[in-house]
Amino acid sequence: MSGVISDRVTGRVWKFGENINTDLMLPGHVHAASEEEQARAVFSANRPGWAKEVVPGDFIVGGRNYGMGSSRPAARSLRNVGIACLIADSINGLFFRNCVNFGLLAVECPGVSAEFAEGQTAEVSLADFTVLNTATGKLLQALPIPDNLLALMHGGGIYPVLEKQGLIAPKTKTAA
Amino acid sequence: MGMTIIEKILARASGAKKVSPGDLVVVDVDTAVFIDNAFLPASWREVLKVHDPSKIVVIFDHRAPASDRVSALSHVTGRAFVKRFGIERFHDVGREIGIAHVVVADRAYALPGTVLVCADSHTCSGGAFNCAARGVGAPDMIYAATTGKTWFRVGETIRYDLEGKLAPGVTTKDVFLHIAGEFGEHANQNVEFGGSGLKHLSLNARRTISTMGAELSAEFATFEADDLLLDYVRKRNPGPFEAQYADADAVYKHRRAIALNQMEPLVALPDTVVNNSVAVGRVAGEKIDQAFIGSCANGTLDDLKIAAHILNGRRVADGVRLIVTPGSQEIYRDALRAGYVETLMEAGAVVTNATCGACGGGHMGVLGPNETCITASTRNFKGRMGDASARIFMASPATVAASAIAGVIAHPGEFTKEFQL
Numbered sequence A: 001m002s003g004v005i006s007d008r009v010t011g012r013v014w015k016f017g018e019n020i021n022t023d024l025m026l027p028g029h030v031h032a033a034s035e036e037e038q039a040r041a042v043f044s045a046n047r048p049g050w051a052k053e054v055v056p057g058d059f060i061v062g063g064r065n066y067g068m069g070s071s072r073p074a075a076r077s078l079r080n081v082g083i084a085c086l087i088a089d090s091i092n093g094l095f096f097r098n099c100v101n102f103g104l105l106a107v108e109c110p111g112v113s114a115e116f117a118e119g120q121t122a123e124v125s126l127a128d129f130t131v132l133n134t135a136t137g138k139l140l141q142a143l144p145i146p147d148n149l150l151a152l153m154h155g156g157g158i159y160p161v162l163e164k165q166g167l168i169a170p171k172t173k174t175a176a
Numbered sequence B: 001m002g003m004t005i006i007e008k009i010l011a012r013a014s015g016a017k018k019v020s021p022g023d024l025v026v027v028d029v030d031t032a033v034f035i036d037n038a039f040l041p042a043s044w045r046e047v048l049k050v051h052d053p054s055k056i057v058v059i060f061d062h063r064a065p066a067s068d069r070v071s072a073l074s075h076v077t078g079r080a081f082v083k084r085f086g087i088e089r090f091h092d093v094g095r096e097i098g099i100a101h102v103v104v105a106d107r108a109y110a111l112p113g114t115v116l117v118c119a120d121s122h123t124c125s126g127g128a129f130n131c132a133a134r135g136v137g138a139p140d141m142i143y144a145a146t147t148g149k150t151w152f153r154v155g156e157t158i159r160y161d162l163e164g165k166l167a168p169g170v171t172t173k174d175v176f177l178h179i180a181g182e183f184g185e186h187a188n189q190n191v192e193f194g195g196s197g198l199k200h201l202s203l204n205a206r207r208t209i210s211t212m213g214a215e216l217s218a219e220f221a222t223f224e225a226d227d228l229l230l231d232y233v234r235k236r237n238p239g240p241f242e243a244q245y246a247d248a249d250a251v252y253k254h255r256r257a258i259a260l261n262q263m264e265p266l267v268a269l270p271d272t273v274v275n276n277s278v279a280v281g282r283v284a285g286e287k288i289d290q291a292f293i294g295s296c297a298n299g300t301l302d303d304l305k306i307a308a309h310i311l312n313g314r315r316v317a318d319g320v321r322l323i324v325t326p327g328s329q330e331i332y333r334d335a336l337r338a339g340y341v342e343t344l345m346e347a348g349a350v351v352t353n354a355t356c357g358a359c360g361g362g363h364m365g366v367l368g369p370n371e372t373c374i375t376a377s378t379r380n381f382k383g384r385m386g387d388a389s390a391r392i393f394m395a396s397p398a399t400v401a402a403s404a405i406a407g408v409i410a411h412p413g414e415f416t417k418e419f420q421l
Helices: A035-040 A072-081 A093-104 A145-155 A158-164 B006-013 B069-085 B098-107 B121-129 B138-147 B172-181 B197-199 B203-214 B228-235 B303-312 B327-340 B341-348 B397-406
Strands: A008-015 A061-062 A087-088 A105-108 A119-126 A131-134 A138-142 B024-028 B031-035 B056-059 B088-090 B114-117 B131-133 B151-152 B156-163 B189-194 B221-223 B254-259 B266-268 B277-279 B290-293 B321-324 B372-376 B389-393
Touching: A035 A072, A072 A119, A087 A119, A093 A105, A093 A145, A093 B138, A093 B277, A105 A145, A105 B254, A138 B321, A145 B203, A158 B031, A158 B138, B006 B024, B006 B114, B006 B131, B006 B156, B006 B189, B006 B221, B031 B098, B031 B138, B056 B069, B056 B098, B098 B114, B098 B203, B114 B121, B114 B138, B121 B131, B121 B203, B121 B221, B121 B228, B138 B151, B138 B321, B151 B303, B156 B197, B172 B254, B172 B266, B172 B277, B203 B221, B203 B228, B203 B303, B254 B372, B290 B303, B290 B389, B290 B397, B303 B341, B303 B397, B327 B341, B372 B397
Parallel strands: A008 A061, A061 A087, A087 A105, B031 B056, B031 B114, B056 B088, B114 B131, B156 B189, B156 B254, B189 B221, B290 B321, B290 B372, B372 B389
Antiparallel strands: A008 A119, A119 A131, A131 A138, B024 B151, B266 B277, B266 B389
16 A cells, blocks of 8 residues: 555546446446456447546546446446546445445545536545536535545555455456 | 434444444444355455354355356356355355345345345345345455455435235335335435335345345345244244344434335336336337346245246247246245246246346346347346347336236236235
């Protein structure tokens, strides 16, 4: 786990709607495939080609109940395509767990989807949990993330912690 | 102020006197259920120590018997995990296999008042047993197995009081579709079910509702405990437990009464579950290619019974595939003894072994391009059961059986006037 945690992250916004489900992010036909294949299939049914357009460091801004659906590791696929931060009006509880589990920064910010157009830049402060639209100057208050969960999001999720405690073996190349 | 059922369970499991909405609690996990998907190469991490093997259950269900080489590998990895740590409660391909949440009910692994986790969203199924059962992620499962603990955010609770009795042929799937259609998602909230109508609902009927709690995006879906539940559990699981009851002054965000006698057969339109329910009449006549009855929500003996009642002496329409997947091999055996399987097969249904199967589009009933399916299962998301262009309507097993006969979406009413569970 890195000792230095930046409390401010900035990225270009991709917009998605309400009730974006896990099966769109991680389609069933790649559920048993490698992480790389899973990452290539993100949003292939509703937004073909998107996974190739994303640049590491980009953000997603979504509507209510982002990530509804299954327990599959869809948050890991977002991380693997390079999404640095997910901001949504609300985030599904199970999906939020998997953001913690796999180390994807995920911020719930009521009203955020109405304040951003695609391509604008969002600046998230983790010191006071605010979200700024740099184009419009609009500043929004997000919900705070408890310290221990934020540390997991920043530290790559749960596995590095368990590795450190000797409870699981280090990841091997063939495991991917 | 008092606590709701789920708050009481989480308070007990976290060693706190009281928990309230907004709290983040760390709890002891009583039961950790690993499914075959957990052992897929892209998910599994080699575990070096487990906290307590007696708290772990392993059940192969999503692709069992193995449907391809990757799922076969996941089973090999799972068996090695079971052997390495001496896990006794192991449900491999064979007599005791079934969909994890159904086996959890068959064996009463979900003890009232306890905490159960599994890396599958429909784990909330165990909530019908007054259990804090929740779907978590794969890393949460490995954390629970190795440390014995997990965490939850405590949400506000919506209470549903079920009153009266369902009309013949109307099922708790219709009750769920009513709630999902009327009230939409319940993200980051708990749902709690009780009321004077509970006594008319079998545990199977209750489990359909609790399982579908995942589709409401609820954190937990918990039922009141009654004698029907407690007797069932005591007969099947010798483990200690203490059912939890809501305090008289429990705080609910909303309290809603559901008049069961006013429920009618409903259908969820394709692509999403919530805010998407219509009366069967609205889509009656829609031509179908496949009809499916199964899954952790609708693979119970009650579901097979009503399907057999409707299909008895009738035939599945030409050009329609009816696939019926019992929730567990135990249910399959019960259905065989009751004659349901023969009735279904005579009518033209293909009755498969117990597995998640077609529900998740994994195997045994995957949909092709532009096909239309009516399903009594858990979820109708775009692409879930196969090709992304396929349309998935979701309804009760009665509506699905009636539709299979008609070849188009059809109201079950004319077949169920005499039906009694």
